[in-house]
Amino acid sequence: MKRATLISFLLCTCLAVSCLAQQTITIGFTVSRTGALNVDSLEQYRGFELWRDTVNASGGIKAGGKGYKVQFASYDDESNTKRVQQLYTRMILEDKADFLFSPYSSSLTATAAIVTEQYEKIMLTTGAAEEKTYKLGNQHLFQMFAPASQYLTAALDALKAKDPKATVAFVYEDASFSVAVVTPAKTYAQQLGFNVVFTEAYAPNTTDFSALIDKVISSKATVLLGGGHYADGSTLARQLTGHKVPLKMITLLVAPDSPQWSELGDAAYGVIVPSQWEPQSTFKAEYGPSGADFGNAYTAKYNAPPSYESAGGYASGLILQRAIEQAGGIDTAKVTQALNATDITTFYGRTRFSTQPNEHGLQVGHTIFLAQWQKDKSSKLVKQVVWPLAGKSADLLYPIH
């Protein structure tokens, strides 16, 4: 009798263990722990990490009757393309990564894609807005960010609604990302009928904009669009205020998204930044946490508000998780099919990938927000979502003064 009890107990234990059959999936990616991209890349990494911890705490990804715990294989790419292929090959072949996330930035991602595509591994890209990468014939690359060409077109749409007769100046950093953003924006401005009166690119690391600002003043532009990264963007904004340039609207890339921006005081006021996501955005999530839940969990863990890079990182995990669930497992062909068919709204917004052969994987569902630094009732500077109108948290302030 005793033996029978023991055997049945053992059988039950075995069954229970096999029912919960915990498998592990490995997701590989590089992080720029050192080098110029360090800040943005770390934010993105925190998004990945929070997603992994949330998924594992709830028992892993459940697909095809199995539970998959998520583990990471990641290395430092030093913000440099030199080692990216070495490290992605290593993650695929030695760490046996099942899926991949992209490094931060378009150039690192394009380099990694040469390797991931050869091994037919799915890579979700975040922090890689440049469109060229998706037009090279990749079949397993999926973009989470809205493409670079949209960054300033949203600002032009908003301007068209407020002041169709505005005269526009483009002043931007001569670097890969800003050139990729401004070139299509200029064409779009002309299509909308704006008079583009001044266009000039400045060298990265420029600290004195006075000559450039004099040219903007004499061009009689009423709206300035451009910028590049934090250092040059904040200096440009400060010097525009110092020279009292009579601008009705200033839209700068990247820099004003940082919480540090408010430290610029008067120069910060009224400046608009195109953003992939803002904490105030109120999407009704069909899948995953709400924006507020994500924001609270993030702030509790890292003691800082999430940026759009963090949201993009978390959303990459969510979209991959959903595709694995729908595919019923981790078979690459089935997950690719599920990703191709993805059209879903999460806290991060809508996600849909192009399936056209000439731009496969390009993001066509997500759109850019415009956030503007405004004053709240206590005259404190806060960032408000002003565009698209459907998701706004405040009205666009136009003209600034």
Place this chain on the structure above:
Amino acid sequence: MMTMLRRPLFWLILLLAGIFAWLPVRGNNVALREDLILVAVAIILTSNLNLMIGYTGYVNFGHIVFYGLGGYLGLYLATVRGWHLVISALVAGVLVSLVALLFGLGILRLRGAYFALATIGVLVAVQAFVANFEPWGRSTGMYVSFDSYAPLGGPRHALWTTYFLVIGVMALSLLLSLAIKSSKFGLGLFAIREDEDAAIVLGVNATVYKAIIYSVSAFLPAVAGALMFFKNGMIDPSIAFEYMLSLEGIVMLMLGGSGTVAGAALGAGLYERLRSYLLTSPRLSEFHLVIAGGLLLLVIRLAPGGLIGWLYRLIPHSREVVE
């Protein structure tokens, strides 16, 4: 040529290239191939830099400009013009050498710190030019479409082909260093390094010699740049002309022992493997830069002639085999 064949180092170089080519093929080890290709590129850059710094005594801070410019030209010819990769790389090498010759005739009249400053100037000027050059995509650079790998049998084959070509360029770089070292031209360069004025008095045409070696030291890095950026899949000014890589080249040379063929290869190989190991080591990766820096300080402090100098002191007989 016959004297070259009698030198043990000549055969050692061929053996090294053979081992590099054979190791990853055995067992189709792609991860090892990716490790070794970075070692090979480090050896190419360092041994060609050695021609300027070690042989001629002129510190070139902008050496990476040849690699980047070669990458741009090669990528442009191979993807936009649709030329074969090997031809594109060779043409890129020749064109970059010509450009270097022109620059060299201009800046090599300068000496010491002024020359070093001018090489930084060349790097910045070329980068600024490329960043504004429309056919090369200005600041956004150029991307390789997957179709461009088709003539080489698709990306998977293309990457193997590129690997073997890079190993070939590595062997050529070391052989070139060896050949120059044992030639009359090489003796002229050493004379310039030791005392340029005395060399001129003895009949060495210093300006021409320097311009030639500056141009020669540009050829193989440019070919390697064309191959590597093709493999990389994209190029833009910030990655093509990365100042840090120029500095790393000098560090590798100091580490191995400048002025020697084997020292340049040894320094490059060890430094690259060390950085790679630290970067992927689960325990040490957080401190990889600190450890790499600390080790370098130690080596330079304890063995100022580089590792190869230390070896010669330890086993004096080894010099006859290696040199």
